[in-house]
Amino acid sequence: MKAVKQYAFGGPHVLVHEDVDEPRPGPWQVRIKVAAAGVSRLDLAVRAGVHPWSPTLPIIPGREVAGVVEALGDGVPSRWLGRRVVTCLGLAGGGYAELAVREVAAVHEIGDEVPDEAAVAAVVTGRTAVGVLDAARVAAGDVVLVLGAAGGVGGMLVQAAANLGATVVGVAGGPARSAAARRHGAAVPVDHHEPGWAGRVTRELAGRPVTTLLDGVGGELGRQAVDLLGYGGRAVVFGWASGTPVEVPARDLYERELTLRGAPGPAPGSGGVRRLEERALAAVRDGVITPLVRRFPLAEAATAHAELESRRATGKIILVP
CATH class of the missing domain: 3.40.50.720 (NAD(P)-binding Rossmann-like Domain)
Structure with a gap:
């Protein structure tokens, strides 16, 4: 599959679009055929090496994806196969790719009324x-x-x-x-x-x-x-x-x-981060929020990073495999 990899810390030029092995879902994980991947300022900080969390390189960046579940790990109910979902992958990333894996407990099913790009914009930014x-x-x-x-x-x-x-x-x-x-x-x-x-x-x-x-x-x-x-x-x-x-x-x-x-984290008893994600997705579904997005091909991840870093971008930047 195609993915964007980062082999060094630095500017947008360190992001390389190349062929990589397909990930395999582990127990209680699903594999998602990525339709949209979000680009965030946290991604910029991790890429530049200025985020407190410093990963062991190389990595596939990106922590926000939406798409269709196309493979299941052991223990995942069969009903998840073919479902449209969105998820935050966490700091470990892996989203700038054609395929991504995530624990099934961390994904949200999305209805046909919520486009992939809007769901990605909601799950972290929202x-x-x-x-x-x-x-x-x-x-x-x-x-x-x-x-x-x-x-x-x-x-x-x-x-x-x-x-x-x-x-x-x-x-x-x-x-x-x-x-x-x-x-x-x-x-x-x-x-x-x-x-x-x-x-x-x-x-x-x-x-x-x-x-x-x-x-x-x-x-x-x-x-x-x-x-x-x-x-x-x-x-x-x-x-x-x-x-x-x-x-x-x-x-x-x-x-x-x-x-x-x-802005504090989720209040005790509020359902935590997942509840905030659910509320943001509901706001998009109900038309309270209609995210403005700008799309870049996955191969142009470096350009997308440069655009966001310049502070000229409007709306949420999305990578499309």
Whole structure:
């Protein structure tokens, strides 16, 4: 079969498309004929060798796949054969390939109403968005500012917050990405490359304060966004794509009674990560979230990585074998 292998840590050029042996499903595992594989920022970190988990090379990267079960390991009920499924493969990866194996307990069956690409976008990126919304407690009447509003997680947050009745300010870099934020449902799409973008937000809102900030970017952009929060506002930080976390002086938290928190893991008794995945898949099925995806052939995995790394990409990047 064809797969993408990584033999060294480094830039996108270390990803090599080549022939490899087909994986065999072990006990209680299924083998999936991959129709779509997701590309994530975690993949970039593992490839570059900057993730805390450092694999023994070579590896087949990729941890998000959807497709059809085409072989069963010992102990797996026969009803799984031919089922459409989606799964997170974990840090060990193996998703950038025509075939992938996973424990049957970790896969989700998907119906015909959920396309493969949308299911892949939901299973990790979507579950992150669900967790962020849980932490933010967005409600109708909120004014929600989303940084990275054209990206995979950011686009989903814009859609979901708008569907909850919030007014959404979608902040993204460049005209094409701010236009994507508008398509996701941002009432106020903003290009942060424009000088004075924060002042434009204030004018567009006509005096309404930002009540909630959803920040996966951090750095100076995150700091400017915090300044737009009104008294008693809350910020949920779930990453720093800029390379540096947002820094908020304690005086700001005290004087404006701001709440700053990270997006936590699943709450005790909530059903854990699998329950978040189920909720994200249900949101896609029910039309609450419609992931915007960009497809690349599997052989162009290096190009896909470079696109995501450039922060020019809109939506979720998908590899198609």
